[in-house]
Amino acid sequence: MPGVTSADVARESGVSRTTVSYVLNGKEGVAISPATRQRVREAAVRLGYAPSAAARTLRSGRSDLVLCVLPNWPIGPVIETLVDHLEDELAERGLSVLVHHGRGPRPLAELWRAVTPRAVVALGPFAPDDELAMRQAGIQIVSTATEDGPGRRRVSTVPQGHIGRLQVRHLAAAGHSRLAYAAPTDPRLVDFLEGRLAGVRNECADLGLPEPVVAEVDLEVTSAVHALQEWRDATPAVTAVCAYNDEVALAVLAGLHALGLRAPHDVAVIGVDDIPAARLAVPALTTVTQAIEAQARHLAASVLAALDQEAPLPPPPGDAHDVVVRDSA
Amino acid sequence: MPGVTSADVARESGVSRTTVSYVLNGKEGVAISPATRQRVREAAVRLGYAPSAAARTLRSGRSDLVLCVLPNWPIGPVIETLVDHLEDELAERGLSVLVHHGRGPRPLAELWRAVTPRAVVALGPFAPDDELAMRQAGIQIVSTATEDGPGRRRVSTVPQGHIGRLQVRHLAAAGHSRLAYAAPTDPRLVDFLEGRLAGVRNECADLGLPEPVVAEVDLEVTSAVHALQEWRDATPAVTAVCAYNDEVALAVLAGLHALGLRAPHDVAVIGVDDIPAARLAVPALTTVTQAIEAQARHLAASVLAALDQEAPLPPPPGDAHDVVVRDSA
DNA sequence: CTGAAAGCGCTTACAG
DNA sequence: CTGAAAGCGCTTACAG
Numbered sequence: 143m144p145g146v147t148s149a150d151v152a153r154e155s156g157v158s159r160t161t162v163s164y165v166l167n168g169k170e171g172v173a174i175s176p177a178t179r180q181r182v183r184e185a186a187v188r189l190g191y192a193p194s195a196a197a198r199t200l201r202s203g204r205s206d207l208v209l210c211v212l213p214n215w216p217i218g219p220v221i222e223t224l225v226d227h228l229e230d231e232l233a234e235r236g237l238s239v240l241v242h243h244g245r246g247p248r249p250l251a252e253l254w255r256a257v258t259p260r261a262v263v264a265l266g267p268f269a270p271d272d273e274l275a276m277r278q279a280g281i282q283i284v285s286t287a288t289e290d291g292p293g294r295r296r297v298s299t300v301p302q303g304h305i306g307r308l309q310v311r312h313l314a315a316a317g318h319s320r321l322a323y324a325a326p327t328d329p330r331l332v333d334f335l336e337g338r339l340a341g342v343r344n345e346c347a348d349l350g351l352p353e354p355v356v357a358e359v360d361l362e363v364t365s366a367v368h369a370l371q372e373w374r375d376a377t378p379a380v381t382a383v384c385a386y387n388d389e390v391a392l393a394v395l396a397g398l399h400a401l402g403l404r405a406p407h408d409v410a411v412i413g414v415d416d417i418p419a420a421r422l423a424v425p426a427l428t429t430v431t432q433a434i435e436a437q438a439r440h441l442a443a444s445v446l447a448a449l450d451q452e453a454p455l456p457p458p459p460g461d462a463h464d465v466v467v468r469d470s471a
Numbered sequence: 472m473p474g475v476t477s478a479d480v481a482r483e484s485g486v487s488r489t490t491v492s493y494v495l496n497g498k499e500g501v502a503i504s505p506a507t508r509q510r511v512r513e514a515a516v517r518l519g520y521a522p523s524a525a526a527r528t529l530r531s532g533r534s535d536l537v538l539c540v541l542p543n544w545p546i547g548p549v550i551e552t553l554v555d556h557l558e559d560e561l562a563e564r565g566l567s568v569l570v571h572h573g574r575g576p577r578p579l580a581e582l583w584r585a586v587t588p589r590a591v592v593a594l595g596p597f598a599p600d601d602e603l604a605m606r607q608a609g610i611q612i613v614s615t616a617t618e619d620g621p622g623r624r625r626v627s628t629v630p631q632g633h634i635g636r637l638q639v640r641h642l643a644a645a646g647h648s649r650l651a652y653a654a655p656t657d658p659r660l661v662d663f664l665e666g667r668l669a670g671v672r673n674e675c676a677d678l679g680l681p682e683p684v685v686a687e688v689d690l691e692v693t694s695a696v697h698a699l700q701e702w703r704d705a706t707p708a709v710t711a712v713c714a715y716n717d718e719v720a721l722a723v724l725a726g727l728h729a730l731g732l733r734a735p736h737d738v739a740v741i742g743v744d745d746i747p748a749a750r751l752a753v754p755a756l757t758t759v760t761q762a763i764e765a766q767a768r769h770l771a772a773s774v775l776a777a778l779d780q781e782a783p784l785p786p787p788p789g790d791a792h793d794v795v796v797r798d799s800a
Numbered sequence: 801c802t803g804a805a806a807g808c809g810c811t812t813a814c815a816g
Numbered sequence: 817c818t819g820a821a822a823g824c825g826c827t828t829a830c831a832g
Contacts, residue, residue: 195586
């Protein structure tokens with residue numbers, strides 16, 4: 143039986159729909175006898191009444207949904223954790239988070255129209271068309287993208303460059319001067335790659351180190367072996383590698399092993415993310431972690447600020463990164 | 472300006488809302504002059520008209536949304552891929568997939584009421600209350616859970632036991648007879664653990680091998696070292712390990728290395744999932760893969776079948792698993 | 801203290 | 817070929 147309505151509850155408890163609505167929504171300032179309230183609530187429970195969100199949304203013009211649009215790159219445990227925390231944070235404010243894996247060429251339009259979200263959290267860029275249309279529909283957009291569009295609230299841009307700088311700083315402190323960068327081959331990662339690599343280059347420049355040698359490394363041992371040979375042949379030879387992320391770093395480690403070399407003795411390696419496999423690598427992988435919880439909290443606060451209209455944006459989370467020193471560098 | 476309505480389009484193009492609706496929805500059987508159709512469509516575009524999903528849902532009682540509820544366990548790349556494929560498949564039928572990370576203690580109720588989905592895909596079990604309520608609301612439930620509730624369409628139950636059997640079969644074929652099982656410590660994985668471990672036990676029994684020795688291994692080297700010592704001290708000593716998944720297998724490999732032992736010479740190891748790090752391990756990890764695309768296709772077909780009412784359930788995907796033989800076993 | 805009524809935006813019999 | 821009207825379920829001024 144799809145559909146117990148407020149009218150059913152009203153009939154069952156002998157009051158009007160108005161009263162049902164007042165009681166169930168805890169409307170302040172309306173004096174309704176405790177007995178009536180009780181009766182209505184019991185009837186609602188007995189009947190298994192659930193208000194229609196569609197009707198509610200139609201009436202009020204807004205839902206309690208936050209749409210989180212994931213970008214077109216591999217998600218991984220970091221984003222997963224971020225989304226989890228975001229859900230927790232927003233749930234406390236009565237907002238439900240729905241995630242859309244924005245892969246493929248499908249337009250977002252159908253989706254956000256279908257859910258009428260209060261806000262959209264974009265964990266990556268999306269089409270300007272979509273963005274404009276959402277704005278027009280009064281949907282708040284909270285974006286981590288780097289560009290600060292017209293009216294867009296730029297928020298907690300994860301400073302990719304900072305990650306690269308941290309890698310270099312750690313390596314330089316350990317006495318390395320000739321660095322390489324192991325870039326991923328997945329084209330979807332290009333935005334992040336550019337940010338992190340720029341950080342690496344800039345930090346090298348600031349420290350007076352030579353330009354890092356860049357090579358692509360996919361998640362195969364042979365690929366890493368090729369890159370390592372190239373790096374070892376450079377003059378002066380590379381002694382340390384910044385990897386785009388832990389998986390790429392794992393590949394470099396595997397390549398090292400295949401060549402009979404050892405980290406950090408022959409070549410030091412540092413990754414990014416601290417995935418579970420990082421501490422299990424041989425040698426255990428030194429890596430840069432991201433303070434995901436802090437970022438999630440900030441993201442949640444930004445969403446709330448966007449909804450509370452002119453509330454000020456929360457300050458960005460402090461240094462959200464840290465180096466976990468293990469054995470590989 | 473939130474809200475261009477069909478009335479605006481009607482006014483702009485000089486027709487009634489009825490006609491607007493007919494034209495924009497491509498209603499068959501109604502003869503509307505091409506000129507009018509054209510005019511309406513242009514007006515809609517010019518005004519940037521977007522039909523209100525809330526109104527539509529209220530009217531028709533159903534949306535084009537499929538809610539995918541993720542369970543309370545760590546997601547990982549396998550589920551991620553599954554969801555991606557599911558989205559692609561269903562998008563082709565005009566259905567949008569929304570994912571909810573069903574973690575934490577929050578009830579699902581608010582959520583599914585808020586989106587009024589056509590169907591809910593449950594990648595894990597959920598509370599009987601929620602399930603009953605959804606049924607009553609006319610929402611189709613497609614579940615991969617093992618129990619076949621009243622009226623629930625059980626679907627593509629991923630045969631966890633089969634995974635365990637494959638692991639044992641591979642190890643036995645390589646000449647191992649005394650096996651161990653490396654179980655994860657995350658309590659959220661207990662359902663899967665039980666299924667896989669039962670498969671391991673049953674296959675051992677069927678093959679006439681002794682009971683496998685079970686120990687918990689978390690994602691730390693020390694934990695794996697302890698387990699390995701226990702296994703090596705058993706009589707007869709363990710010569711091969713089935714790991715719950717690749718991450719646990721990686722931990723066992725790390726433990727082996729810490730003890731100065733080698734796989735598969737001293738102890739063979741086989742995982743499950745074929746995560747990217749598996750092929751990068753030293754030695755490269757032998758593992759069981761799941762044919763995710765086939766499972767996603769089947770899941771999508773099941774959803775479609777559930778919506779098309781009495782359409783027959785698609786046949787379950789064939790043997791959806793395979794052993795990827797690398798160096799560790 | 802409580803109810804009748806309007807209206808959110810849409811679709812769809814039903815009349816012309 | 818096209819329009820007036822009803823109704824999906826809700827909330828909320830406005831009257832009593």
